[in-house]
Structure formats: structure tokens, C-alpha cells
Amino acid sequence: MITPLDLITAFLGIIAIGIAVVPFIPERRVPQALAAFGSLAAIVIMWASGETLFAGHTFHAWLWTVPGLGRMSLAMDRIGALFVFITGLIYLPVSIFSAGYIPRYTGRYSLKAFSAWYLALFASIVFIPVCGDILSLLVVWEVMSITSYLLVVYEHREERNARAGWLMLVMSEAGTLAMVIALLILAAHGGSLDFAGIRTGIAGLRSGTRWAVFLLSFFGFGVKAGLFPLNIWLPRAHPVAPGNISALLSGVILNLGIYGIVRVNMDLLPITSVGPGLVVLIVGAITALVGILYATVENDLKTMLAHSSIENMGIVTTALGAGLVFLAAGHATLAAIAFVAAFYHMINHSVYKGLLFLGASTVDMMTGTRSMDRLGGLIHRMPWTALAFLVGAMSISALPPFNGFASEWLTLQSILRSVELSSIGVKVAFALAGAMLALTAALAVTAFVKAFAMTFLGHARSELANNAKRATKTLIVPMLILASLCLTLGVTPTYVIPTLDRAFATYTHASATDALVPPFFLATKTNLHGLPADFVHDFSDLGAQSGKNFLPGRGLVVMHRGGEANPVVYAMSPAYTFIVLLLLLGLATGGVWLFAARRRRVVRRAEWDGGVRRLTPSMTYTASGFSQPVRVIFQSVFHPAVEEESRRATAGHFRLAIRRVHRDVYLPERLVFHPLTRLAQWIAACCARMQNGKLNTYAGYVFIVLIIVIIVGIVIW
Amino acid sequence: MSQWVFAGLKAGIVTTPYPRREDHAHGITPGRPRGGVVASPEEIASHCPVGALAATGEGITVDRGRCIHCPACRADIPWEETYEWATVPPEAKEAEVERPFRRSLHVLVVDAGDCGACLSEVGQLNNPYYNMHRLGFFITPTPRKADLLLLVGPMTEHMKLAVEKAYAAMPTPKRVMAVGTCAASGGIFGSSFVAGHGANEVGSVDVVVPGCPPPPLAILHGLLLVAGRAQEVVER
Numbered sequence: 001m002i003t004p005l006d007l008i009t010a011f012l013g014i015i016a017i018g019i020a021v022v023p024f025i026p027e028r029r030v031p032q033a034l035a036a037f038g039s040l041a042a043i044v045i046m047w048a049s050g051e052t053l054f055a056g057h058t059f060h061a062w063l064w065t066v067p068g069l070g071r072m073s074l075a076m077d078r079i080g081a082l083f084v085f086i087t088g089l090i091y092l093p094v095s096i097f098s099a100g101y102i103p104r105y106t107g108r109y110s111l112k113a114f115s116a117w118y119l120a121l122f123a124s125i126v127f128i129p130v131c132g133d134i135l136s137l138l139v140v141w142e143v144m145s146i147t148s149y150l151l152v153v154y155e156h157r158e159e160r161n162a163r164a165g166w167l168m169l170v171m172s173e174a175g176t177l178a179m180v181i182a183l184l185i186l187a188a189h190g191g192s193l194d195f196a197g198i199r200t201g202i203a204g205l206r207s208g209t210r211w212a213v214f215l216l217s218f219f220g221f222g223v224k225a226g227l228f229p230l231n232i233w234l235p236r237a238h239p240v241a242p243g244n245i246s247a248l249l250s251g252v253i254l255n256l257g258i259y260g261i262v263r264v265n266m267d268l269l270p271i272t273s274v275g276p277g278l279v280v281l282i283v284g285a286i287t288a289l290v291g292i293l294y295a296t297v298e299n300d301l302k303t304m305l306a307h308s309s310i311e312n313m314g315i316v317t318t319a320l321g322a323g324l325v326f327l328a329a330g331h332a333t334l335a336a337i338a339f340v341a342a343f344y345h346m347i348n349h350s351v352y353k354g355l356l357f358l359g360a361s362t363v364d365m366m367t368g369t370r371s372m373d374r375l376g377g378l379i380h381r382m383p384w385t386a387l388a389f390l391v392g393a394m395s396i397s398a399l400p401p402f403n404g405f406a407s408e409w410l411t412l413q414s415i416l417r418s419v420e421l422s423s424i425g426v427k428v429a430f431a432l433a434g435a436m437l438a439l440t441a442a443l444a445v446t447a448f449v450k451a452f453a454m455t456f457l458g459h460a461r462s463e464l465a466n467n468a469k470r471a472t473k474t475l476i477v478p479m480l481i482l483a484s485l486c487l488t489l490g491v492t493p494t495y496v497i498p499t500l501d502r503a504f505a506t507y508t509h510a511s512a513t514d515a516l517v518p519p520f521f522l523a524t525k526t527n528l529h530g531l532p533a534d535f536v537h538d539f540s541d542l543g544a545q546s547g548k549n550f551l552p553g554r555g556l557v558v559m560h561r562g563g564e565a566n567p568v569v570y571a572m573s574p575a576y577t578f579i580v581l582l583l584l585l586g587l588a589t590g591g592v593w594l595f596a597a598r599r600r601r602v603v604r605r606a607e608w609d610g611g612v613r614r615l616t617p618s619m620t621y622t623a624s625g626f627s628q629p630v631r632v633i634f635q636s637v638f639h640p641a642v643e644e645e646s647r648r649a650t651a652g653h654f655r656l657a658i659r660r661v662h663r664d665v666y667l668p669e670r671l672v673f674h675p676l677t678r679l680a681q682w683i684a685a686c687c688a689r690m691q692n693g694k695l696n697t698y699a700g701y702v703f704i705v706l707i708i709v710i711i712v713g714i715v716i717w
Numbered sequence: 718m719s720q721w722v723f724a725g726l727k728a729g730i731v732t733t734p735y736p737r738r739e740d741h742a743h744g745i746t747p748g749r750p751r752g753g754v755v756a757s758p759e760e761i762a763s764h765c766p767v768g769a770l771a772a773t774g775e776g777i778t779v780d781r782g783r784c785i786h787c788p789a790c791r792a793d794i795p796w797e798e799t800y801e802w803a804t805v806p807p808e809a810k811e812a813e814v815e816r817p818f819r820r821s822l823h824v825l826v827v828d829a830g831d832c833g834a835c836l837s838e839v840g841q842l843n844n845p846y847y848n849m850h851r852l853g854f855f856i857t858p859t860p861r862k863a864d865l866l867l868l869v870g871p872m873t874e875h876m877k878l879a880v881e882k883a884y885a886a887m888p889t890p891k892r893v894m895a896v897g898t899c900a901a902s903g904g905i906f907g908s909s910f911v912a913g914h915g916a917n918e919v920g921s922v923d924v925v926v927p928g929c930p931p932p933p934l935a936i937l938h939g940l941l942l943v944a945g946r947a948q949e950v951v952e953r
Contacts, residue, residue, distance in 0.1 A: 024745075140883065607886075608859060608882070608886040610879075611879025611882050612879075
């Protein structure tokens with residue numbers, strides 16, 4: 001019997017061997033070695049976490065003792081296993097992708113260094129959710145921060161990259177500082193650095209301290225999760241990072257922020273009042289809206305995806321906040337549903353954003369540009385990449401049958417359940433958050449119609465796009481793996497929900513499975529399994545029980561049941577929707593083929609160009625033009641600084657040339673960081689006045705300090 | 718808002734009774750010369766500024782493709798106050814078999830160098846009086862959805878390519894309608910160094926609506942003819 005602990009040891013062994021072996025391999029073999037070690041380690045760690053996540057084999061292991069600080073330990077519960085599992089799930093395709101991607105750096109940067117950091121990052125990410133005490137958490141957290149910084153600035157000879165990496169590191173360390181303070185408060189009150197010790201010793205904390213721990217941890221981990229306004233590093237780090245690292249940054253590292261918030265505020269010090277949940281909810285909703293607004297108007301493919309990651313983290317955080325409020329208000333089942341929605345969305349985001357980043361990197365690699373205004377028409381040159389990117393775009397736009405739909409629908413539904421809450425103020429906050437999420441969902445469609453259409457459809461708008469090379473299999477296969485995951489996660493919510501639900505049952509003490517997935521497979525007209533009789537009758541007439549002979553599980557319908565007056569609050573079934581979609585699609589295609597296609601001749605003509613003599617690619621619709629309406633409507637958010645320059649003819653009646661430059665300053669920078677910078681500079685300027693260069697003044701300062709020291713000395717002794 | 722509703726209700730239906738009944742409203746058509754037996758046909762024909770009149774023995778015939786119904790011959794030969802002017806050219810008559818647009822017809826209007834008069838009359842079809850939507854006729858901005866290419870103007874050199882592209886971009890089945898004297902024959906601008914001799918420069922024309930400009934009801938008649946819902950009025 002192999003235990004998860006053995007598997008984790010094996011995982012660590014593979015990583016260690018990988019890091020040790022890579023320096024001695026010839027440079028041209030390094031990509032394959034990286035892929036082999038990375039994917040093997042990913043498979044092992046998925047197995048290990050799967051043992052805990054699906055079969056419930058949790059473990060706790062003591063490591064060595066650090067003098068004066070206590071013993072370090074490893075502990076894997078279902079929550080931690082969930083995060084580790086997602087990490088493995090994303091690392092597997094990304095590692096294969098890396099084999100095809102990193103050879104582009106051959107000769108310019110060291111592939112060996114890349115591989116070593118890559119594997120070290122993998123190990124540190126995996127161990128963060130497995131840490132059983134504060135000390136080891138801090139150590140691996142810092143390893144993760146630093147290796148991810150090193151990988152982001154891998155192309156370090158460009159000044160832009162160095163600046164972006166620097167900002168990322170500074171923000172990350174500021175977050176760590178807040179997080180350390182929060183954890184130390186917990187340790188001081190719990191009397192132990194060990195999580196188990198904190199859990200037992202923490203009872204009876206004053207509400208002020210609770211708020212302090214919540215705010216500090218929310219701020220500290222929020223930096224990693226990319227929450228407003230601490231996300232200024234994200235849109236800068238992504239475009240400069242190598243493509244596979246971007247996929248990890250969005251698909252895996254952002255999740256760690258969520259993990260931290262959950263670990264501290266649900267596990268170590270469970271939130272008991274409604275207030276913190278509301279803060280999480282509102283911050284999440286603002287993050288989502290701001291993220292998607294900038295994603296819609298951004299023309300750089302990878303920056304756009306970075307903004308979209310912020311948006312998705314906002315959605316996850318909103319659902320998390322809703323769950324915390326429900327839990328504090330005593331609606332445990334609703335809380336369980338909201339948590340399921342949050343983590344379902346987080347998994348989905350990891351999968352489709354990994355996919356989209358791999359797609360964007362492939363485009364970048366094959367064309368040499370990421371600007372949507374210069375791309376276009378790539379569907380002819382890279383059809384498989386286009387297909388995978390389309391699946392990702394449809395998933396993130398929440399279109400059924402893909403995975404974004406299931407989780408975003410659940411998130412919105414759980415926010416609508418705020419009618420169960422009693423306080424009017426909280427209801428208003430939920431309504432606002434719901435409205436913002438709805439707007440976000442709509443804008444996400446706009447943003448990804450733009451991203452896909454401007455990149456893959458239409459004309460090639462530049463020579464770069466026109467000369468795009470075909471993507472190799474090493475790049476395409478990982479994308480197709482992730483694309484099929486998008487579909488699988490989309491049509492099987494009835495299997496995902498119970499798994500997630502079990503992970504949270506310890507905190508909510510309620511089951512979302514019973515509330516969301518009725519056992520239609522098991523219920524018959526004679527044995528109702530707790531369902532109302534007319535329900536079973538209605539649904540078996542509709543065919544909800546079909547598939548019970550060849551499918552495991554409870555059913556394929558997600559349904560939230562209310563009371564007597566309102567038996568079905570909401571219901572959906574992506575699985576049946578998918579089947580019906582396939583049937584309709586097949587019928588329509590077959591019908592067209594049978595009745596029309598064979599009788600009619602297909603005539604292909606050039607596209608309608610308005611009758612111009614020659615349609616040049618620069619005349620076609622651009623990405624900037626597509627998002628201009630959004631830019632105009634939300635001008636008060638973007639608040640661009642417009643510089644206009646025009647040359648006029650002598651008489652001044654005619655303008656010969658106009659040049660207009662829009663310069664956007666990112667909203668959090670404008671609202672938070674620029675005022676802070678100005679304040680710091682103002683303080684510095686005040687202090688600089690002391691330093692006037694006159695010897696007499698400095699002698700005076702020495703004298704004043706001396707007197708103060710003497711007075712203090714006299715007073716104390 | 719409420720006033721707008723009541724004003725509309727008070728005004729009642731203002732739309733023309735055509736094509737159910739004839740429309741006899743004042744000024745509905747400018748009228749046009751009919752020709753026939755007249756005294757001194759040669760002299761009258763020589764007064765026509767566009768050379769549309771021709772003497773045949775003791776009578777006079779009108780070349781519909783050239784007539785701009787100016788009043789130069791109004792005192793000399795009989796005129797008719799009709800508007801059902803649309804005709805199907807002989808070459809199109811032979812080719813014509815089916816009428817696939819009986820209920821709905823989407824029209825792409827292309828201005829091939831017209832003076833603005835024909836286009837203005839086409840625009841009138843959208844107003845409440847002529848209201849072509851009630852008959853299932855719609856203007857569309859893209860050839861991809863168009864069934865009928867409505868051409869106005871004498872087909873200038875620069876618009877030839879655009880018209881050819883637009884026609885090629887339309888899905889079959891498709892029709893072409895020439896509206897106005899210019900589109901029918903080149904008109905008073907026609908066959909010069911910039912302009913051709915009408916819509917048949919780029920392909921076969923299925924329906925011709927002569928007139929300079931043809932009144933909206935004549936264009937409507939042309940559309941009904943394309944749809945197969947009206948008959949050509951045969952001149953004696």
C-alpha cells in the first residue's frame with residue numbers, strides 16, 4: 001500500500017534528481033529532460049493528492065525540529081489536497097508544452113537555469129498547501145516568491161522585464177510582511193507555530209484582534225491572488241514572463257492567494273461575524289469588474305489575459321465572500337454551495353487560463369507579436385491552436401457546455417440566494433455584487449470575442465502574422481489536453497460538486513451535495529430517497545434517471561431545492577444540455593447535408609469589402625476599434641490622459657495632421673499607489689529640509705539629540 | 718409620449734392604397750408623354766432635348782429609356798398620369814422562369830453615380846406614405862443578405878468595380894433592377910468619358926424602372942414585379 005506520504009517523498013525525489021541532473025545534460029536535451037521530470041512529478045503529485053482528495057487518506061508527518069521555534073510538520077487535508085491536485089493538473093500539460101517552448105531561448109539564456117527554477121517552483125507550490133506549521137509555510141512561500149520572480153524575469157536583459165519583476169517582488173514581499181504579522185498574531189494567541197496547536201488554542205480572541213488577523217491576511221494573500229487594488233504587478237509581470245510561466249502564474253500561483261485566505265480565515269481562525277465576509281465580497285466584485293474592463297480594452301494578448309485573470313480571481317473571491325457571510329449568518333447549506341461555486345470556478349479558471357496562456361504563447365512564438373492589432377487570420381495557419389483557444393475563450397465566456405458556465409452560473413445563483421439573509425444592508429451589498437458580476441460576465445464575452453476574432457479570424461494585419469509558422473505537436477497536445485479538461489469539467493458538475501463539497505464539509509458542517517445534486521439515479525417511484533414524490537415522477541418522465549445503469553454517482557442534474565412554496569429554486573444540467581446540443585448539431589448538419597448541400601452548388605467568392613479597389617488588411621476591423629465603445633462608455637473608469645497635437649495650414653482653417661495619444665493609467669495605480677507615492681515624496685521633501693548642508697545646524701541637531709537622551713535617561717532611571 | 722400616440726391615432730392610416738387599389742392622390746406622379754398620332758411629328762420630335770421622341774409616319778413614339786418627362790412636349794402630345802412604369806427587358810423575359818421572392822425581398826441599393834434624385838425617391842419608400850415594409854421589402858446594407866441589387870445612376874467608371882463586386886457577393890438567386898433613366902440607358906449623362914450607358918454595362922438587368930426620377934410608386938411597382946406580385950402594364 002502506497003500512502004500519500006510515500007508519493008510526496010517520491011515527488012520530492014523526482015524534483016531533486018531533476019535539479020541535480022539538469023546541469024550535466026547537454027543544452028539541447030534540457031527541454032526534453034524538463035518535460036520528463038516535470039510531467040512525471042506532476043503525475044506522482046496528482047496521485048498523492050488524489051488519494052487524499054477522493055479517497056480521504058489525510059496524513060500528518062513531523063519533520064525536524066528547529067531550535068527555539070518548534071517542530072516543522074507536513075499535513076495534507078482535503079483542502080490542501082485540492083490545491084495540490086490543481087497544481088499537478090496544470091503542471092502536467094505545461095511541462096510538456098515547455099519542451100516545445102523553451103528552445104526559443106537557446107543561446108540567449110540558460111535553459112539549465114530555467115529548468116532548475118521551474119522544478120524548484122513546482123516543489124515550493126506543491127508544499128505550500130501541505131505545510132502543517134507557520135515556519136515551514138513561510139519558508140516554502142518565500143522559495144515560491146523568489147523562484148517565480150526569477151522565472152518571470154528570465155529574459156533579464158530587457159529593462160522592461162527587470163522593472164516588472166522588481167515590482168512583482170516588492171508587492172509580493174509587502175504581502176508576505178502582512179501575512180507574517182497575521183500568522184504571528186495567531187501564533188502568539190494560540191501558543192504554537194503548529195496549525196493544529198493554533199486551532200485548539202485560539203478560542204476566545206477579541207473581535208479587534210480577529211479583524212486585525214483577517215485584514216492582514218486578506219491583504220497579504222490578496223497580493224498573490226491579484227485582488228484590487230493590490231494587483232498592479234499582474235498586468236506587468238505577465239507580458240514579460242515566458243509563456244509557460246504565465247500559464248503557471250495565472251493557473252497555479254494566483255490560487256495560492258486564495259488558499260492562504262481560506263486557510264487562515266476558515267480553518268485557523270474561522271470568521272464568526274458578517275463583516276469580514278462582506279469585505280471579501282465587495283473587494284471581489286470590484287476586482288472582477290475592474291479586471292474585465294481593462295481586459296476588454298487591452299490589445300496585448302497576454303496583458304489582456306492577465307487582466308482577465310484578475311477578473312476571475314474577483315469572481316472566486318466574491319463567491320468566497322458570499323460563503324463567509326452565509327456561514328456567519330447561520331445558513332450553512334448556502335455557504336457550502338457558495339464555497340463549491342468559488343472553488344469550482346477556481347479550478348475552471350486554472351484550466352482554461354492555462355490553456356489560453358499556452359495558446360497566446362504559441363501565437364507569440366509563431367508570429368513574434370502579441371498585439372491583436374497586428375495579428376489576424378491565424379486560423380488558416382495554426383488551426384489546432386485556434387481550436388484550443390476557441391474552447392478556452394468559450395469556457396471563460398461562460399458558454400455551455402464548457403466549464404466556465406457551470407461555475408459562473410452557480411456563483412450568480414448563490415449570490416441571488418441572499419434573499420435568505422435578514423439584514424437589509426447585507427442584501428444591498430449582495431445585490432450590488434451580483435449586478436457587478438453580471439456586468440463582468442457580459443463584458444467577458446466581449447473581451448474574448450475580441451481576443452479570438454482579432455487573433456484568429458479575418459485578414460493577417462501584418463507580415464508577422466502572414467508568415468506565421470505552424471505550431472508543433474509538442475505545443476498543440478498540451479493545449480488539447482486542457483481543452484478536453486474544459487469540456488469534461490463543464491459537463492460533469494454533478495461529480496465535481498460532491499468532491500469539492502467533501503473538502504469543505506469540515507468548515508461548513510453542511511453538505512452542498514444533498515442540496516445541489518438530487519439522487520435521481522437512485523430514486524425510483526417506489527424508493528424516493530428523500531425526494532418529493534411528484535418530483536421523482538416529473539423528472540423520470542423527463543428522463544433524469546437515464547444513465548443510471550452505466551454511470552456512477554447520484555445523477556446528472558444540478559438542482560437547488562427550496563421549501564414547499566418554491567420547490568425548485570434553480571436547476572440545470574450541463575450533461576443533458578451537452579447531449580441535446582450534440583443531437584441538435586448532428587440533426588442540423590445531417591439535415592443540411594441531406595436536403596440542401598447535395599442539391600445546391602457551393603460558390604465561393606471573395607469577402608464583401610464595400611466595393612473598394614483593393615482591400616488591405618489595415619482597412620479591416622481592428623482590436624482597438626472593436627473595444628472602442630466599451631472604452632467610451634467607461635471613460636470615467638479609464639480616465640485616459642489625452643495628448644493632442646495638430647498641425648494646421650497657414651490660414652488655420654485646415655488641419656494638416658492630427659496626432660492623438662491616449663495614455664491610460666491603471667486604476668489602482670491612479671487611486672492608491674500614486675497618492676501614496678506623492679505622500680512619501682512629500683514626507684521625504686519635508687525631511688530633506690533638515691539637511692540644509694550647514695555645519696552649524698548639524699551641530700545643533702547633535703546637541704538637541706544629546707539633551708533628549710539625557711532627559712530620557714534622567715526620567716527613566 | 719402620450720401625445721405622440723394620440724397624434725398617431727388621430728391621423729389614422731396615411732399609407733397609399735397601392736397596390737390594392739390605384740392611388741389618385743394629387744402629385745403622386747409627374748406624368749409622362751404617351752405618344753400617338755399627332756400633327757407634324759417631325760417638328761415635335763426635333764424639340765425633344767434628349768432625343769426620346771421619334772416620328773413614325775403620322776405618329777410619334779417615346780423611347781422610355783431616354784425620356785426624362787420634361788414638359789417640353791407637354792403642349793404638343795398627349796401625356797398620361799400613370800405610375801406603373803416598370804418593365805421587364807425582352808432579354809430578361811426569355812431567361813425568367815421562377816419568382817423566388819414572392820413574400821420578402823431584401824434590397825441592396827447601390828448608387829452608381831446618380832444625381833441624387835433617384836436615390837431620394839428610393840428613400841421615400843421608407844416613409845409612412847409608401848411604407849414598403851408592409852409589402853415585405855427591406856433595404857439591407859450588405860450584399861450577403863440581398864436578393865435584389867437596385868442600381869441608380871449611369872454607371873460611372875469608378876463605380877463599375879464596386880457594382881460588380883456587390884453583385885458577385887450576393888447569394889443566388891439574385892436579381893438586378895435599374896431605377897431611373899440613367900440606369901436604364903445612361904440618360905442625359907450617359908455614354909460619356911466618365912459614365913457608361915446604364916446598369917446593363919455590368920450584367921443583365923431583370924427589371925427597368927424608367928423616369929427621371931421615377932416616382933416612388935413606380936419603384937414600388939418595379940419591386941412588385943421582381944417579386945412576381947404585379948403585372949407589367951403593356952403600352953399600346
